[in-house]
Amino acid sequence: MEPIELNLRKCVAPEFIFGTGARKLAGSYARNLGMRHPLLVTDPTVRKTPWFRDVINALESAGIEYLVFDDVVPNPRDTNVTDGVACYKTHYCDGIIALGGGSPMDCAKAIGIVVANGDTITAFEGVDQIIRPLPPLICIPTTAGTSADVSQFAIIVDSTRKVKMAIISKSIVPDLALIDPETTLSMELDLSINTGLDALTHAFEAYVSNASSTFTDMYALQSIEYLFKGLPQMVTNPNNMEARGAIMMGSLLAGLAFSNASLGAVHAMSHSLGGQTDLPHGLCNAILLDHVVEYNYPYAGEKYKRIGTAMGKNLKNKADLLSALRDFKVSLGFVATLGSTGLAPNLLPTLAITAAQDACIVTNPKTPTTQEIERIYEKAF
Numbered sequence: 001m002e003p004i005e006l007n008l009r010k011c012v013a014p015e016f017i018f019g020t021g022a023r024k025l026a027g028s029y030a031r032n033l034g035m036r037h038p039l040l041v042t043d044p045t046v047r048k049t050p051w052f053r054d055v056i057n058a059l060e061s062a063g064i065e066y067l068v069f070d071d072v073v074p075n076p077r078d079t080n081v082t083d084g085v086a087c088y089k090t091h092y093c094d095g096i097i098a099l100g101g102g103s104p105m106d107c108a109k110a111i112g113i114v115v116a117n118g119d120t121i122t123a124f125e126g127v128d129q130i131i132r133p134l135p136p137l138i139c140i141p142t143t144a145g146t147s148a149d150v151s152q153f154a155i156i157v158d159s160t161r162k163v164k165m166a167i168i169s170k171s172i173v174p175d176l177a178l179i180d181p182e183t184t185l186s187m188e189l190d191l192s193i194n195t196g197l198d199a200l201t202h203a204f205e206a207y208v209s210n211a212s213s214t215f216t217d218m219y220a221l222q223s224i225e226y227l228f229k230g231l232p233q234m235v236t237n238p239n240n241m242e243a244r245g246a247i248m249m250g251s252l253l254a255g256l257a258f259s260n261a262s263l264g265a266v267h268a269m270s271h272s273l274g275g276q277t278d279l280p281h282g283l284c285n286a287i288l289l290d291h292v293v294e295y296n297y298p299y300a301g302e303k304y305k306r307i308g309t310a311m312g313k314n315l316k317n318k319a320d321l322l323s324a325l326r327d328f329k330v331s332l333g334f335v336a337t338l339g340s341t342g343l344a345p346n347l348l349p350t351l352a353i354t355a356a357q358d359a360c361i362v363t364n365p366k367t368p369t370t371q372e373i374e375r376i377y378e379k380a381f
Helices: 022-032 049-061 078-088 101-118 180-186 189-210 213-235 242-263 265-277 281-310 316-333 346-358 359-363 368-380
Strands: 015-018 039-040 065-067 098-102 138-139 151-158 163-168 176-179
Touching: 015 022, 015 242, 022 049, 022 098, 022 138, 022 176, 039 078, 039 101, 049 098, 049 101, 049 151, 049 176, 049 180, 065 078, 078 101, 078 151, 101 138, 101 151, 101 163, 138 242, 151 265, 163 265, 163 359, 180 242, 189 242, 189 265, 189 281, 213 242, 213 281, 213 316, 265 281, 265 346, 265 359, 281 316, 281 368, 346 368
Parallel strands: 015 176, 039 065, 039 098, 098 138, 138 176
Antiparallel strands: 151 163
């Protein structure tokens, strides 16, 4: 057993309910939070699922009138936030419910920020820039990966700069998360794999973060164990609810870990990449993960060895870990590279400059230079 850390640490988490059928509690909990006319933030794809109908049935059964806002795109933009704020104010809403993956949940958080604080969402980029508390917020995730339902992060694209802004504040931790593994059954297999590897990236980065703690380490390692068990089972049988539950639990624990320990170079580089190209966030993380691990290993080798144990393996050195991690990705059918996405190589210097300025780079085990970030991109090509 590792020694107990006695340095002062703060751990932030929302109230959450985990398990099959959690989504159907939306009405009673919205009422408990004082919502009478919430804005239901989702996207056009989720709106077509049975989970959407379950949530609105729950709201209607509780006597709650709601307004649906589904003008949210993958990698949500500042313009989506502006439109959502206008809907909220025009219809005198009094709370926000997010149903979907990371995009609707991040957009919902951003809408709440602007509703409560005024200005535009670009004014809140960075750490602890939010002064006034948000309206009541419930998040109901339909993917297992982003963990926006339990984190103090929101990622929004500044469409003018083509940059993904990281907004980090305990003010945007939801009041409640209703985490229902059954909702992930509507995801296509590729999305399930990408978001699962996104969760794995959260756990890896939180564990080796220079802001990690005993609490976040516990969450991160258990997350890795669940994900290494559940993802292969889900690929073999996408309807395996035990596997879906393990992945959703892995995502939850990884979210609690990174919300409090922050992330690292994978996310800094992924934010830069997604802002410029609009590639899916989980895909970017999955491509970059092992290349950043390779860079980080000299500065966090002992921690990576403990990650190996959580993976169920005895990995004695960097080569063992990289081989095991890459084999795992291939076993899931994930073989993408930056080159296979159609990314233009001449963008790499610009991407590296933006990544070097991202808030997540600060908690990487070692802060890479812009030149080092560019070389990592090149290896991922």
